[in-house]
Amino acid sequence: xxxxxTVADLRQDTLFRSGEPPTDVTGSFWTKSLEYLNRVQQQxxxxxxxxxxxxxxxxxxxxxxxVDLPCTDWWWARRRGVFNTLARTQRTGSGxxxxxxxxxxxxxxxxxxxxxxxxxxxxxxxxxxxxSLASAGTVINFDAPYPDDAIDAPTLDIVQxxxxxxxxxxxxxxxxxxxxxxxxxxxxxxxxQRNMEWPLSRLIxxxxxxxFRVGNRRVAFNTYxxxxxxxxxxxxxxxxxxxxxxEVVLPEHHxxxxxxxxxxxxxxxxxxxxAQNLASEYRELVARLVQEHRKAIGGGSAHFGxxxxxxxxxIPQRAPQSLGELYLV
Numbered sequence: 001x002x003x004x005x006t007v008a009d010l011r012q013d014t015l016f017r018s019g020e021p022p023t024d025v026t027g028s029f030w031t032k033s034l035e036y037l038n039r040v041q042q043q044x045x046x047x048x049x050x051x052x053x054x055x056x057x058x059x060x061x062x063x064x065x066x067v068d069l070p071c072t073d074w075w076w077a078r079r080r081g082v083f084n085t086l087a088r089t090q091r092t093g094s095g096x097x098x099x100x101x102x103x104x105x106x107x108x109x110x111x112x113x114x115x116x117x118x119x120x121x122x123x124x125x126x127x128x129x130x131x132s133l134a135s136a137g138t139v140i141n142f143d144a145p146y147p148d149d150a151i152d153a154p155t156l157d158i159v160q161x162x163x164x165x166x167x168x169x170x171x172x173x174x175x176x177x178x179x180x181x182x183x184x185x186x187x188x189x190x191x192x193q194r195n196m197e198w199p200l201s202r203l204i205x206x207x208x209x210x211x212f213r214v215g216n217r218r219v220a221f222n223t224y225x226x227x228x229x230x231x232x233x234x235x236x237x238x239x240x241x242x243x244x245x246x247e248v249v250l251p252e253h254h255x256x257x258x259x260x261x262x263x264x265x266x267x268x269x270x271x272x273x274x275a276q277n278l279a280s281e282y283r284e285l286v287a288r289l290v291q292e293h294r295k296a297i298g299g300g301s302a303h304f305g306x307x308x309x310x311x312x313x314x315i316p317q318r319a320p321q322s323l324g325e326l327y328l329v
Contacts, residue, residue: 004255007242010037013256017263019272029266038241040261041250044286045170045238047071050261067283073173074289075296076251079237081166085208085221085229089114089158091140097121097154101146106156109137114158118200120224122155124148125201130158157205159224165217168237176219176233180207188213191220198222254292257285 004010012022014033021027043050050067091106110133119128119140126148132141140158175185187210194212207229208221239249248255264278298304 003252004259005248005252007034007037007244007246007248010242010248010255010259010262011244013259014262014266017259017278018266018270019274020266029269032269033262033266034242034244036262036265037258039265040258041239041242043069043261044074044250044257044289045077045236067279067286069286070290072290072293073171073236074293076249077170077236077239078173079166079168079235081169081233081235083163083231085163085225085231086160087228088205088224088226089117090226091156091158093154093156096150096152097146098150099145099147101142102144103134103139103141104146104154104156105135105139110140110158111137114140114160116162117158117160118203118224120157120159120203121146121148121151122157124151124154127200127203157224159203161224162214162218162220163231165219165233166235166237167217168240169217170236170238172233173236174234176211176231178208179230179232182207184209186211188219194220194222254285254289257282257289260285 004013011033014037015022015024015027015029018029018033020029020033024030047069048071050069089110089112091108091110093104094107095105097104113133114130115132117130119130119142121128126146128146129143130140131143133139134141140156172188175187177183177185186208189210189212191212191214194210198210204223205225206223207225208223208231210222211219212222214220240246242248242258248258250258260278261282264275264282267273267275267278
C-alpha cells in the first residue's frame with residue numbers, strides 16, 4: 001500500500017512483505033507482527049545493533065547480526081517538558097536541636113506534603129531529609145538522627161531539590177532552561193558530580209544553575225530559593241506501544257521502516273532467504289530517515305554547523321554560538 005496511515009496498515013504490510021496472510025487473525029505471525037513492529041520502533045529510539053537468533057555464524061558465534069542503527073534524537077520524537085520548582089518552606093524549631101534527635105518540633109505547622117524534602121539547618125553543615133510529619137504538621141521526623149552540634153531555636157529551610165521528569169522521558173535533547181533574568185541553559189551531569197562540586201553541606205540559596213540525574217526520570221538541582229522557578233526542557237520521548245487503533249508517531253513517509261524491519265524479523269524466524277534482502281532495504285530506509293533528520297537540523301539556518309576561523313573578541317567562550325556556528329580559535 002502506498003501510504004501507511006494506521007497500525008493496521010503497518011501490520012498488513014508487515015505480513016504481506018514476509019509472505020504471510022495480511023488479514024488472517026489466526027495466522028502464525030499475527031500476534032508476533034505487532035510485537036516486532038514495537039521492537040523496531042523501540043530500536044529506532046535506542047540505536048544499536050539489531051541481532052537475532054543463533055543460526056547464522058558470526059565472529060562471536062552466538063547471534064545473527066542484521067543491521068546497526070544510529071542513536072538519534074529524531075525531531076518527530078522530541079517533546080517539551082515543563083515544571084515549577086518549589087519555594088523553600090522556612091520554619092523555626094522550638095527548644096534545642098540536640099545530637100541524636102530523630103525529630104524537631106516547629107513553632108508553626110507545615111500544611112503541605114514535604115516528605116522526602118531536605119532540611120537545611122542554618123549555621124550547621126548537616127542536611128537532613130524529612131521522613132514524615134506528625135502532630136498536625138508541627139513535628140518533623142528525620143530519616144536519620146541529627147548528628148551535629150546542639151543549636152537553640154534552629155532556623156530550618158525545608159527544600160525540594162529533586163523533581164520528576166515527563167513520564168515518557170528517554171533522554172535530554174537540549175539542556176534544561178531556567179526562566180529568570182539571568183536564565184541560561186543548565187548542564188546536566190551525575191549526582192556524583194553534584195556531591196563533588198555542590199556538596200549539600202554548602203548548599204546555597206539562589207536560582208538553579210546545574211542539574212544532576214538521580215534516576216531514569218528524575219533530576220536534582222544545586223540550589224534552592226525562596227521563590228519558585230519555571231524549568232523547561234526538550235527531551236526525546238519514548239513512543240507508546242503500537243496498538244490497533246492507536247497513534248503512529250513516525251511521519252507517514254517514513255513509516256515503511258517499521259513494517260520492513262518487522263518483516264525482516266519474521267522472515268528470519270521462518271528461515272526465509274528474503275530476510276537478508278529486507279535487512280538491506282531496512283538499512284536504506286534508516287539511512288534516508290537519518291539523512292532527512294540531519295538536513296532538518298540546519299535547513300533553517302545559513303550558519304548552523306559552519307566553522308569560523310576567528311571568534312569576535314566580545315564572545316568569551318569557545319562554544320556553539322547563537323546561530324549554531326563554532327569558532328575554532
